[in-house]
Amino acid sequence: MAEGGRSKKYEYYEMVSDLYVNPRYLRSIIEKESTNKKDNETYREYVERLRGRKFEDEEWENSCGISSKILETEVNTDQLDVTHLICLFENIFKEVHKDDVGDFPSNLLEKLRDVKIKRDRFFDNTAAAEDSINLGTLKTALSEVLKDVENFYSPLDDGQGQNQNYERRIFLDEERIKNFHSMLDPSNQQLRENIKNLVENAILQEELTSERDTVNSCAVFHGFDLLVKERNDERVPENTKIANEKILENSVKFVVVEGIAGSGKTTFLKNIILQFFNRPHTIVENLDHFDQLILFDLRERTAKTLSDVVKQLFGDLCGEQEKENVLEAILRRKVIFVLDSFDDVNTDSYKIVKEIIARSWRTGSRVLITTRPHCKERLKKLLSKNDVSSIVYGINPISKLEDQVEFLKMYENSSNEANQAGVAMIEKFKSLEPEVRTLFTEPVNLMLFRLFHLHFPEKILSWHKSMGIAYFIFGLYRKIAVSKLQTPNSPEGENMLDEMFKIIGRVALELLHDNFVTFSEDKYQEIKTSCRIQGVNEEAENIILGVVLKKHRTVAENAPQFFEFRHKIIQETFAAHYIVERIFDEQYSPLNSIIDKVARETRLNPDYPLADASHGNRTSSKHRFPRNLLRETLQYVVLELNRRSPSRFQQRWPELQEALRDAGIENAFDWQDCLRLCAGVKLVAEIAALKRKDEDTWFVNKGLEVAAIAAMLQYVQPKSIHLTMRSEDLDLTQWKKLVRRRKGDILLVLNEHEGDEYKTHDDLLQPLNESKIRIVRFDGCVSHPDSVTALASKAHEAEINIRMADPLDLRALSGKYKKLNVRTRQLPSDATPMPLPDTPAPSLQVDGADERFKGAVAHTITLLAPQNKRFLTLKLQPSKVEWRSTLRELHALGIRTEEDDRTRVPGIRTEEDDRTRVPGITTEEDDRTRVPGIRTEEVDRTQAHGPRTQEGDRTRLEETKLSGLINIYIREELPEKVEVIKVEDKHD
Numbered sequence: 001m002a003e004g005g006r007s008k009k010y011e012y013y014e015m016v017s018d019l020y021v022n023p024r025y026l027r028s029i030i031e032k033e034s035t036n037k038k039d040n041e042t043y044r045e046y047v048e049r050l051r052g053r054k055f056e057d058e059e060w061e062n063s064c065g066i067s068s069k070i071l072e073t074e075v076n077t078d079q080l081d082v083t084h085l086i087c088l089f090e091n092i093f094k095e096v097h098k099d100d101v102g103d104f105p106s107n108l109l110e111k112l113r114d115v116k117i118k119r120d121r122f123f124d125n126t127a128a129a130e131d132s133i134n135l136g137t138l139k140t141a142l143s144e145v146l147k148d149v150e151n152f153y154s155p156l157d158d159g160q161g162q163n164q165n166y167e168r169r170i171f172l173d174e175e176r177i178k179n180f181h182s183m184l185d186p187s188n189q190q191l192r193e194n195i196k197n198l199v200e201n202a203i204l205q206e207e208l209t210s211e212r213d214t215v216n217s218c219a220v221f222h223g224f225d226l227l228v229k230e231r232n233d234e235r236v237p238e239n240t241k242i243a244n245e246k247i248l249e250n251s252v253k254f255v256v257v258e259g260i261a262g263s264g265k266t267t268f269l270k271n272i273i274l275q276f277f278n279r280p281h282t283i284v285e286n287l288d289h290f291d292q293l294i295l296f297d298l299r300e301r302t303a304k305t306l307s308d309v310v311k312q313l314f315g316d317l318c319g320e321q322e323k324e325n326v327l328e329a330i331l332r333r334k335v336i337f338v339l340d341s342f343d344d345v346n347t348d349s350y351k352i353v354k355e356i357i358a359r360s361w362r363t364g365s366r367v368l369i370t371t372r373p374h375c376k377e378r379l380k381k382l383l384s385k386n387d388v389s390s391i392v393y394g395i396n397p398i399s400k401l402e403d404q405v406e407f408l409k410m411y412e413n414s415s416n417e418a419n420q421a422g423v424a425m426i427e428k429f430k431s432l433e434p435e436v437r438t439l440f441t442e443p444v445n446l447m448l449f450r451l452f453h454l455h456f457p458e459k460i461l462s463w464h465k466s467m468g469i470a471y472f473i474f475g476l477y478r479k480i481a482v483s484k485l486q487t488p489n490s491p492e493g494e495n496m497l498d499e500m501f502k503i504i505g506r507v508a509l510e511l512l513h514d515n516f517v518t519f520s521e522d523k524y525q526e527i528k529t530s531c532r533i534q535g536v537n538e539e540a541e542n543i544i545l546g547v548v549l550k551k552h553r554t555v556a557e558n559a560p561q562f563f564e565f566r567h568k569i570i571q572e573t574f575a576a577h578y579i580v581e582r583i584f585d586e587q588y589s590p591l592n593s594i595i596d597k598v599a600r601e602t603r604l605n606p607d608y609p610l611a612d613a614s615h616g617n618r619t620s621s622k623h624r625f626p627r628n629l630l631r632e633t634l635q636y637v638v639l640e641l642n643r644r645s646p647s648r649f650q651q652r653w654p655e656l657q658e659a660l661r662d663a664g665i666e667n668a669f670d671w672q673d674c675l676r677l678c679a680g681v682k683l684v685a686e687i688a689a690l691k692r693k694d695e696d697t698w699f700v701n702k703g704l705e706v707a708a709i710a711a712m713l714q715y716v717q718p719k720s721i722h723l724t725m726r727s728e729d730l731d732l733t734q735w736k737k738l739v740r741r742r743k744g745d746i747l748l749v750l751n752e753h754e755g756d757e758y759k760t761h762d763d764l765l766q767p768l769n770e771s772k773i774r775i776v777r778f779d780g781c782v783s784h785p786d787s788v789t790a791l792a793s794k795a796h797e798a799e800i801n802i803r804m805a806d807p808l809d810l811r812a813l814s815g816k817y818k819k820l821n822v823r824t825r826q827l828p829s830d831a832t833p834m835p836l837p838d839t840p841a842p843s844l845q846v847d848g849a850d851e852r853f854k855g856a857v858a859h860t861i862t863l864l865a866p867q868n869k870r871f872l873t874l875k876l877q878p879s880k881v882e883w884r885s886t887l888r889e890l891h892a893l894g895i896r897t898e899e900d901d902r903t904r905v906p907g908i909r910t911e912e913d914d915r916t917r918v919p920g921i922t923t924e925e926d927d928r929t930r931v932p933g934i935r936t937e938e939v940d941r942t943q944a945h946g947p948r949t950q951e952g953d954r955t956r957l958e959e960t961k962l963s964g965l966i967n968i969y970i971r972e973e974l975p976e977k978v979e980v981i982k983v984e985d986k987h988d
């Protein structure tokens with residue numbers, strides 16, 4: 001048996017039955033039948049046009065069955081499998097040939113249906129003896145159809161210009177596929193070793209500032225958390241954090257990693273790939289479940305089909321004719337596809353993603369894919385259209401100082417430089433203002449910090465947050481280039497450098513505009529020629545280009561040479577700088593024409609590759625080219641222009657606003673996100689706030705949003721702000737800012753990981769004193785009396801769920817809350833009484849209540865009991881403790897509780913129920929002592945067995961006295977005989 005319980009024979013069936021009706025030829029027939037189909041017309045719309053009237057939904061479903069949904073949305077056949085293709089063919093064929101005379105059309109349809117039946121029969125067959133018979137009849141039937149088709153149409157083309165007889169073209173070489181299948185067995189060490197070498201050659205070393213300045217990608221990998229952002233499996237809670245190793249522990253087909261520029265998506269994938277080929281096994285668990293790994297950078301343009309991608313990796317196995325066979329064999333193995341940068345996808349690579357979706361449906365194959373956030377929706381749409389299960393993880397920023405320092409140290413330890421400089425750099429980092437440090441939550445920025453420190457050690461200290469980092473990148477690279485020139489700091493040298501940077505900036509913009517992150521040798525030479533025209537000598541030119549650009553490495557051997565910027569962020573900041581310079585130089589040119597001009601100039605060159613339209617066409621009637629590829633670039637323009645000339649920025653703001661809108665920054669969320677890069681730009685904060693002015697409540701769940709919300713509060717104050725997050729994600733400086741600017745209600749829920757419930761949040765409560773906020777809910781842990789005072793000063797009719805890390809007097813909260821839940825550990829035996837406020841009655845939970853500490857638990861309860869000795873509820877954990885004696889003790893001290901209805905558990909009846917059900921059956925004692933909602937179970941049990949006895953009543957009375965007054969909430973099992981104890985799942 002093969003792994004997973006599927007026999008080899010079954011795998012073979014699957015393989016053969018799938019191959020024997022090759023979708024490519026069906027597509028070809030359909031294309032011949034639908035020459036008048038419009039490009040953007042869905043197949044439903046097309047068939048409706050052919051028949052001259054619309055389908056009722058039910059009629060369409062009857063006609064197309066399981067294919068109805070996909071044919072309703074697809075506009076070409078790329079993603080349709082055999083079942084959908086045959087269905088589509090039938091529908092089109094029926095309409096196109098409805099007026100034809102003769103038997104041909106109906107015969108052909110009949111024959112095709114017959115092929116499908118035979119194919120299904122073959123597929124379903126389990127008896128080996130029938131294999132060859134079924135296969136034979138299928139082949140004959142299919143040959144008949146194809147002969148008819150070839151007679152009717154001109155000879156079919158498979159789209160690859162192959163001109164073999166139709167049998168060869170339809171039937172992939174089954175024997176070879178079987179051979180490849182076995183060759184691809186993971187135990188084939190030689191093959192694995194070959195691929196490993198290719199892969200390591202391409203990605204193991206990362207070039208930092210030059211070919212000589214490299215690090216080993218594995219050695220510097222810094223682990224991080226992933227946050228579940230979206231999933232189509234309800235069992236996985238949203239916003240759950242998991243370590244990067246766990247990314248494959250779910251079972252969805254597509255695992256999407258979403259992260260902003262420089263957050264480490266590519267680096268993560270690189271390390272996963274290296275691990276697959278035997279590098280340290282610490283990055284991701286479960287990788288060894290896969291037989292093969294196929295990596296593909298969606299920025300690349302060299303592969304046109306999935307089989308081309310396969311050929312890059314398995315070149316030794318694939319001759320030109322064989323790549324499809326090898327691919328088919330690979331697809332029968334458990335494959336993990338690792339796809340990087342969906343946000344940079346181009347026409348060809350998009351097709352390859354679609355091909356992967358269509359062809360990787362077998363169990364066991366999965367896809368890991370990364371994207372910047374703005375393209376997530378596009379990807380999700382593609383996946384949901386194809387009913388592909390998916391989960392989206394976000395990369396959690398590196399926000400803790402210790403993690404940032406660890407990151408920097410790792411790079412220092414791996415670099416060849418002397419260590420003293422590294423120590424100084426780390427010390428400098430630690431001394432940054434906490435707010436400035438929040439700029440360095442992405443790996444790329446931490447990397448840049450090392451360079452900033454090297455080149456501007458003094459300037460760093462005067463940074464403030466609103467400056468952002470992008471603004472400094474251009475200056476940094478200029479400085480690096482100057483230092484590398486032979487005559488640094490000479491005016492001529494610097495002039496020449498500025499000229500060259502202008503050329504590089506223009507090219508950066510032009511490439512981004514046309515969706516090119518990697519570019520060809522020709523383009524590289526073109527840049528050189530432009531520099532030469534400016535009189536730059538060759539040596540300087542090589543130095544300067546080498547500072548900003550690098551060779552793009554791929555796994556494909558003998559592939560043409562490609563180039564790229566050292567990072568996409570460098571490309572984007574250079575493009576932004578170029579636009580800003582043009583704004584200064586061309587005062588009267590509209591922004592759109594400044595941007596479009598670059599593209600227009602290159603279009604004049606007939607050899608220039610056409611703009612890639614895979615990201616859509618032009619997005620506004622005012623300019624000619626798509627803007628969404630410039631989303632980040634335009635934000636860097638906003639940042640830089642605002643910083644360099646506030647008045648010019650003000651003047652250009654309407655145009656910038658429009659350009660940003662055209663780049664896809666439209667809704668409130670987009671504008672708010674824009675504040676991440678443009679933190680200090682007031683006009684952006686204002687527009688983000690105004691976009692949300694009609695929302696009564698602003699929900700804040702991520703640490704990164706707090707700064708944006710604080711900025712927006714200068715313009716709009718919503719009715720309420722609900723801030724719910726782990727305390728570790730709430731940056732104190734940003735929180736202080738938010739609190740200072742907020743006027744009105746706040747609901748603050750601070751969660752902790754299990755085990756950390758008593759980590760205090762006193763520092764987060766201190767800023768309340770100076771604020772104009774009103775706390776309507778607080779969940780968190782405090783340990784200092786000042787925190788209680790601060791909370792009391794701002795709480796109003798609040799729900800307060802307080803975890804006390806140390807004994808505290810909470811009476812100051814009296815009159816400020818409508819609900820008070822206090823959670824505590826056992827208090828020390830020598831603690832003084834700290835009665836909780838009386839009204840409304842508070843609830844108390846004592847954690848760590850244990851058989852051994854029953855006395856301490858009782859003591860804790862008595863120390864905290866309000867003056868009137870009434871709790872709303874008491875809750876002890878854990879459950880398997882005999883509390884009767886403790887209850888007696890507490891009861892004797894006069895302690896009572898008031899409520900239990902809320903927590904009633906099905907099946908546990910109460911006396912209150914009984915009384916209602918059987919009016920008048922109560923006792924005097926009962927009536928006298930009952931506080932609303934006090935119950936016993938014994939009563940029920942008696943009652944369940946018929947009329948009560950005198951004895952029964954007496955028992956009940958006793959039990960009521962003891963137990964009915966204290967409801968202890970416990971978890972897990974009920975003790976055999978329950979007098980008082982109600983069960984409740986942990987509800988907080």
Ligand SMILES: Nc1ncnc2c1ncn2[C@@H]1O[C@H](COP(=O)(O)OP(=O)(O)OP(=O)(O)O)[C@@H](O)[C@H]1O
Pocket residue numbers: 206220221222223224259260261262263264265266267268341372443444447567568569
């Ligand atoms: N986990 C990590 N450990 C160590 N270094 C990292 C890590 N992640 C990223 N880096 C460093 O930060 C740089 C930027 O990261 P990377 O290119 O992976 O970001 P990205 O999210 O793919 O960016 P973009 O969306 O712009 O393509 C890398 O070149 C690498 O040097």
